[in-house]
Amino acid sequence: MHPLRLAWSTDRTRRWWRLPSCGLKSGVEFDERTSNIDPAIASRGDVVKRVTVHDVAAEAGVSLATVDRVLNGRSGVTTATAARVKDAVERLNYRRDLFAASLATGREYRFQFVVPSGNANTFMGNLGRAVEEEAERLAEQRILVSVDHYVAFDEVSLAERLAAIDTERVRGVAVVAVDTPRVKEAVDALVLAGVKVVTIVSDVIPSLRSHTIAINNICAGRVAGTLIGRFLGGREGEVALVSGSMALRDHVERRIGFEQVLLRDFPHLQILSPSEGRDDSGVTRPLMRRMLHDHPRLIGLYSIGAGNRGIIDAMEESGRARDIVAVAHELTIHSRQALISGSFDAVIHQNVTAEVAAAVRVLKALCDGQADVVQPGIPIDIFFRDNLP
Template sequence: MVGRKVSIADIATAAGVSTATVDRVLNRRGGVSAMKEDRVLAAARLLGMDRALDRPPSRTLRIAVLIQTPANPFHAALREGLDLAARIYAAFNMQFFVHHIDPKNPAGIAATVRECHAYNGLIITSPDDERIREAIKALSRTIPVVTLATDVAGCGRAAYIGPDDHKSGRVAGDLMGLFLGQEGGRLLIVAGSRDITGHRQREAGFRQIIAERYPACHVMAVLETGEEQAAAGRVVEVAFRQDPALRGIYHLSAGAGPIVVALQRLGRLADTVIITHELTEDRRRLLKARRLAAVIDQQPLLEARMAVETMAKLHGRMAGEAASVATDIQIFLAENA
């Protein structure tokens, strides 16, 4: 509507309602269903009617959120970000209902997804399993779904908010090669689960750049922990006892602390390069103490906020296109942690 003021008739046409309905909504006279009110306010925002921007919708949107328990520090950060975003955008009248999921139980996750049909939207951080994929695909026919932090391929979701994990893996591989130098060495990858898209993509990116640029470095094994922190320490201790020539660990998931403890017990911490993801408070301490070489952070608080914004856009409660967003990563060393 460049060049002239937006009219009630313009909004009525865009929303598919009468001008009387638009007048009732904008002037808060009541007597309009919540669904029509949402359509009118969305159209007004889209067309740029300023006086509609701060008009709070009367209908509360109930949004389901599926993430792991706070025992996983990254998912605790996602929850913190969602709670913060809910407060920042309270005017959107959206309530978030968090359900904790077990990444080792894809059938249970799929069942939980199917139970979300009574909600107005779903934000989910989940493994990429066929059962989960099909459940999301069916649900997305009736409500918008946003995947957060890691994607689920071919699930019909409306948008993905999170990093380019293949690029993150390449960054980690480049750092590993630079830290080890010309001598290179034998490397271990410790993943939470290869069923998680982000973990597969990180591994692929890491392997790719190691092969391209660092011929003296060799990935010897990929070990999975099931996203359990204690398991990370156990698998690393076993691997280093079996192969004392290991010199580097690329760690993709929970359990950085137990890995450090295991290497300390073996007397191998000082000569092992550990690169991991997500600058949680415990990893910040380990990094400052130079127990970790580098941490690649994907800014979970920002991701969670952007997921909330995207859901608001999908429901017409925030202006702008509800598109997928590849979030930036940050590299932290001991001196900038």
């Protein structure tokens, strides 16, 4: 059981229940790979069947050819008939299988992910592997996905990788962005060259990118603030923040949300200026040692980015791990062990597999000219030692 999510599955459809939190929709939300299931029926736990174009045609009282014309935006259908088809689609909660459509039309899609090197960052390594797994899954569906790496936090390296993309062959790009003017220009150049661009995990604003695929990071920061504030139970002292870099928009937004909650709800806690650990345990370990030495009143820690292995080592070496309420991001082998040992109290997590799948789905929809592409919502998961998967 999960405090924010209960999940159960049947053969081919995964259903997710999410509690309302941080502005997320209440009720039933579906995994990216779930389609064509009526939520009202699914919520009762009944056996349900996939809604097809045949069902839409029968509901609207039209032929399959007419449904096909409406779904693909082709001419030859009256306004009234098109409205009936669209109403039927909405009533039945019909969702097209876009990947099957690509096979039927014989189209080929080339998408490229551009992500930081994961050598020092377990989370980014997991993201890169998720892209490779998705690429293998989609290859026979004429969707060709590749992954390229840039030096973490290096805006020049990222801009160069984006500039090197073959805009004649690559139709869509998903990039873990660094939020700087140089990267914005590189993203905009791709879009102006006709490439569909989305950001994943971390955004660059303002830019011409179409969508961002990520959790609500301000909300994540607020959750961290609430957890630390309540877990401290009225104790007074200092709270530290360790980020990867303030050039990453996701880290900036998490800090904003965190400080909003602490300043509003827990004014007795003193927030220290953020320290940058470059998402590298070789940097966070000595950084955390100095922090523990210089701040004997430290009672709370929010690890905004990666490099958690170094933070854990320093806290455990000091003998103060159980005295400090610590909340971190991303469930990795290291943060998982820290939850079990009690060095971390909670871990806020985002599902990279869902993010990669959502990015591919959005890029394909954009390439197909769909005007109503919905911004995917990536839920926030919260793990404690008691609900580890």
